[in-house]
Amino acid sequence: MRDVTNGNVLVWGFQPHNAQVQSLAVVNRQGAVQVLGIVDGLYLSLPSGKTRWEPGKDARIALFVRDPAALTQNLSAIRAWAAASVLGFNQDCPGKDQARCQTALKQPLPIQAYNLNCRTANGKIINQHCAVPLPQVPGNVSPGLFWQ
Template sequence: MKILSILSQSMVLFISFFGVVHAATSPLNCPVIASKTLDSYSRGCNAPLNPLQQAICHDKPKNWVNGLLLLDSSVGVSYVRALRSAGVNTAICKQLVDSHQVYEDALHQCGNHSDCVLKVMHNWSLDLAQIEKSLRVPIKMSSLQQFAGKAYIQDGSKTVPLLERLKQGMDLFPLPRLALKNGNELIWGFQPHNAQVQSLMILNHQGDVQVMGLVDNLYLGMSGGQAPAGLDPEARLSLLVRNPAALSENLPAIHAWAAASLLGFNQTCPGKDQQACQAAMAQTLPIKAYNLNCKVKPQGNILVDHCTLPLPSVKNDVSPGLFWQ
């Protein structure tokens, strides 16, 4: 019996140790965590209610702005949105998850006391905003202008400044973004009422532009995971760099972003949309890369095929399921 007891204790220790090792070595995937996280604790105030739900659902605010139901929903939605853009194994992902655990512990200590819950939720909303502010890459107009320079592009029958075309595809707020494992952030957008005009940019942590991307007629090109007649012949994704090394460093994320755009973003893969994601990733994408430092410019500052760069062969190890908008 004593031997069995020792063996049992050893097994418990082994299982516990294995769990720790697994947790330490598994990638911290914030978009996956987001998919499993409820965006409110009240959940419709359906009985039976736990103490926290009692505090939220039975709250009698002096004014609607300080109502726990509203705060619960707004803070929860903000947290899930932040998780979706925090990427995998990134600094912001870790800080979000760690800080949220502290927040939940404080909430549960409140029991069903609404004043306590209100204070904890309010403080968490401030903490969440500060985390995003401190770890998000800043978008600096000076950096965009320096990168774009005086380059022009051919946009249909018109010739327009590169920076102007970039802005056309980013005319919304807030801009969707994703933190990348290499420390960069991929930020994208689209033209209001015309999602076929898209733009993207990749910035390093200091806000310096690494890549600009101009996208046309790619969005929803494979709605439902199918491209019945092939992609739109006018579809294009033009990538602009000043350092060709930025292509190989960021192309896997751009490829996954383009696949997500083909599907309309917001895909659960791994998961129910895995087959569609795989089909989109296998699609031949109309990507061309240009070197803005190209010395051969027979048409003034207009980008021409003389300035194209070969696309490097890279491992496509980024999932389209990371991109939500």
């Protein structure tokens, strides 16, 4: 669990014995869930000698929101969390791991967002009709915030 720059808290976990399957939630100060996410294929994907990360064909981050404005408020922290996950967490940035952190932050991430209030005729949520475009946000949150 980690406070992010806007006062919200990002909480994450993983499937026991399989850190590749992760979940995350961003909760505001009142305890209301802002974003839910499922993550697959990111954890410790950039070994220490590598500088370029390429997501596997099945890697993904699926974010679910009731209010798309929550993405604008929280996407910087989610991207930094994902960069920390790619690095295996516990990075000293700024500090001795700063170059690795900056490299990870610049990598494209397989993020898709979906509006939970969207319903199609057959009741499905995850489809192109419910996809929410990702807002442009500053990369002002450090992967060094996220330790486990």
